[in-house]
Amino acid sequence: MSIRRTPRGTTALDRLRERYSEADRTCSKCGFTDDDGEWSAKTTGSSVFYRRVCPSCGAIETRTLSLK
Ligand SMILES: [Zn+2]
Numbered sequence: 412m413s414i415r416r417t418p419r420g421t422t423a424l425d426r427l428r429e430r431y432s433e434a435d436r437t438c439s440k441c442g443f444t445d446d447d448g449e450w451s452a453k454t455t456g457s458s459v460f461y462r463r464v465c466p467s468c469g470a471i472e473t474r475t476l477s478l479k
Pocket residue numbers: 438439440441442443465466467468469470
């Protein structure tokens with residue numbers, strides 16, 4: 412007998428944000444890697460928009476992810 416438990420208090424958005432903060436911290440404009448960089452995420456219901464500002468050159472990186 413095995414019962415699978417899903418952790419509560421963690422939304423899909425939290426998990427996505429975590430995943431994005433793990434990777435893709437290198438600026439595509441200047442190549443600066445922001446080790447402490449964090450993506451800010453906001454959702455519209457069907458998509459998640461990520462936004463990050465490069466601390467070196469100020470370029471704004473954006474990513475869009477569709478939720479299914
Ligand atoms: Zn940059």
